[in-house]
Amino acid sequence: MAMEVQIFGIRKSADTRKALRFFAERRIKTHFVDLDERAASLGELRRFAQKFGVGALIDTGSPAFQELGLRHARMSDESWVSKLAEEPLLLRMPLVRSANQLTIGLDEATWRTWVGK
Numbered sequence: 001m002a003m004e005v006q007i008f009g010i011r012k013s014a015d016t017r018k019a020l021r022f023f024a025e026r027r028i029k030t031h032f033v034d035l036d037e038r039a040a041s042l043g044e045l046r047r048f049a050q051k052f053g054v055g056a057l058i059d060t061g062s063p064a065f066q067e068l069g070l071r072h073a074r075m076s077d078e079s080w081v082s083k084l085a086e087e088p089l090l091l092r093m094p095l096v097r098s099a100n101q102l103t104i105g106l107d108e109a110t111w112r113t114w115v116g117k
Contacts, residue, residue, distance in 0.1 A: 003115065008033045008040050009094035015106040016094040022108055026115050035088035040095065045081050048095055051102050054080045057091055064089035 005023055007030055009016030023030045033040060048057055054077045059065060064087060075083065084090055096103045096111070103110050 002029065003098060004029045004031065005096055005098045005114075006031045006033065007094050007096050008035060008044070008088075008091070010034060010036045010089070012036075013093045018106055018108075019094045019096055019111075022111055023115075028115060035091065035093070039085050039088045040091075042081060042085050044095075044097075045084055047097070048102055048104060049077065049081055052104055054084075056104055057081075057084055057095075059090060059092040062090060 005028060007016065007019050007023070009019065009032075011017070011034060020030060020032060045057065058080065060071070065071070068087065068090075070083075070090070092105050094105070096107070098114055101110075101114055
């Protein structure tokens with residue numbers, strides 16, 4: 001069966017571009033979700049949050065995080081997931097999914113295990 005991956009990110013993100021290139025070089029079909037155009041669904045974000053925890057999804061160094069003044073914010077996990085769906089630039093990118101396998105950020109070592117190369 002042919003492998004397919006879904007990549008959530010923005011084109012301006014160097015790590016997102018590296019993920020797209022990694023899979024393209026291996027001729028693996030990718031479905032790119034540009035978060036500048038369309039936010040990830042709540043269900044999709046919950047899937048990543050369940051595996052890694054909500055904190056792993058949040059890019060605390062992003063300009064959006066600073067601009068929104070979230071450094072001292074105290075919210076429930078569900079509130080954070082909703083906030084990330086509303087403000088996708090708060091996400092660590094890229095989010096990569098292949099079937100039930102997930103990664104957050106640039107993780108070529110894990111991707112290599114997925115593709116066997």
